[in-house]
Amino acid sequence: MIFFFGTLLEQLSDGPNWIHAIQHHQTNARENWWKSLLFINNFSNSASFQTWFVAVDMQLFVFFLIILTFNAKYPQYKKFIYAIITAISILLPPLLANYYNLVYNTLVQSESLRYMEYQYIGYNVKVLYTIYSTVGIYLFGIITGEIYMEIKRRTNHKSFKGVFIYEIGWWILYVAVSILPSFKFKSVEDNPALSSLTSHILCNIWAVGYCILILGLTFKLGGIMRMGLSSAFAVKMSRIVYQLYLWHMAALYIIYGYIRQPLYSNDLHFNLRFILFQCVAWSLSFILTLIFEYPINKIFDILLNKENMIGSENSKSK
Template identity: 30%
Template structure:
């Protein structure tokens, strides 16, 4: 009890400290700094019929770095804010949208401006970022050569006049009036729309005990997808041109932010559910027994693997095709290609990473970043499929195999964290995704996305499924007993406490590598997986009262059937929403919540269309051609569980 009181006091102290820091945020000084995003009117620029000299009506997006000037008090203020990378954007790194017609007129009028001030101030120091943009915007080489000097001179004239500082600039890309042609090519699938619509909207009671027991999975899927969309909305809207970046910067001081930063915790529920469903499907279908030959085991492995691969592949291919061709034409605006050009380029050049489900190791230059989860989940599926075949073929090896998995899940993350000098948990910050790829995020790349750091989620899912199959016929003897119900509800305060413990650990300045950091990294993720699997097992036994009943609502059953498409397409929706804006926007909490709700509704609508015309027709074809479903076709069963 003393330790609990100490933890409460520490949390209260940290909360007070956060709010004191917020109170010290000097907004008047902050507003003296240059805005992070400054854009000329995009539409008026490109609609202008006036052409100066030999320059077509052109609009360029430019990345700029402020040149250091220690004699300037404004520069010192900018450097002070930018040094705190955990809480602030880099205010010495700016984006401009500039109309070249205005730029040309400005330079013609700048007869009093000393010519030596119009020369370049050196090359961009952030070579990693510039090389990344050069790789993404390969078609812009001629524009950079043609307009680079003019843009640099124009921006430096404006910037020096307004702030007394100089800029280093690099053109990201340029838009020319009437550059894109209209293309209206859309393919519609000619399968039975009525049948697929019925399958999606069917909420009738299942004839299978297992299907009825696991109906609460529908709610967990929908809640999980919403949380993913919620977190991704915050990350992407931090990359939107905003007029008040201090909203996000103060946001990271708030204690409730710790809940939103724990993406590693949220994602574990999906791994637990996948491991659970794999075990239940595999054992109920009795694919392998100790009498099954080794050759049959190999054949069964490939049957199950290709069933899952072919179920996921068509929708993923459609997403990649869409992002590489159509997405860039859905919007226009000064910052639009900043959001989508990397998708277009990498989906065209590196599509094979996604289709082979290895993009979780090649994420920096990758198409559709959210699909790292599909790759990690597929790799874990393959690993645990081998595990299940092995322990069913050789039951005496069960304990040995489980022991190896336990050692791996508690050691791999710790070793990686220690030897690579990583943070114990991946926490995002304002700069992480500002440039549309994860920067300064080694913990994310090395310890968040690989399959071997997420073994614990799948393992605890398998264990909870094994316990469920043993206990489901005796669930009535546990149901209604106060000690079991209270034990289940304790999962929530323990989970929140774990989140704030993680926030406390991240606030400490621990020299790396640290054995304590490594131990906490291994402990944290696996304890979260254990909590998730315990919650699922309890709900299998009908614990949870209102939570259990909520997760079984018929409307959530419909939305659950759209969850795969919603996961795939939610970033497309968020990019289209973010690309709508012409000028930096003022963000507040209510506005952000409204945007998230709109994104969720639009995502479900898009998911419904692709489920109706793509996912369900393809699933029906696979069901009739793959030997995996031979028994179901013969017995005419309705309840077939996805291994998603």
């Protein structure tokens, strides 16, 4: 992807807005490629701005590997450590936002793609694109896994399907977390600390809600939602969503790079562009999954199986 953004992307279109949309991505790919390889590109602009989370995800993985290892050796400190991590996730971002006087509001204008990173580079690098901004969400996922294993151990993976109170509770929670992102507090938008604090509190509440929903799905709650997510079609589509995450911005740039005339958007134009974007993004992700991800995974499977076979043969000889 870094090579694509640094060399090939500029050749795919030539509209009047094209150079303004992709120039900074090309520059970032050429100058900061080594940061992406080391998974530290969240500390500066990367080839495609959504890939900051790839770096953060790797950093969180390493961090929680250390935490879980420590908890396994000293389980008496686990609750205390989890409480400290949750407090850091909620309180540290607004404290930093207030210290640096950083306020983040989403731009909605024609040059958003060009200036979004640079307009809020201070907030992004110092607050949003950091592990302490998302460490609470990662922690809630780990706690959800621990709760699942404990319930499974105690109930022998009992199904709660058909139990009215659990079924209706799951759907009420689903509606609640679905509308939660629409909540905005305009009175605090100009206050760095309060705007960041409210956004991170809502984000952590949203994460806890979805963790509970996922936990419910594992015990067969959710009705038609669970049937859809576990269908053969959804399972197959899930195998290319990572490539979709990596390449959807490239598809968006390519589509809008061909615009020649002034853009007068209406509902029909927006919906048609959205459908076109989905077709291009999913097709590109499918092709790249077949060309790169599957063969690379197969090579790693062969190498790992070979090492396991060698290890088993050595153990048998001993």
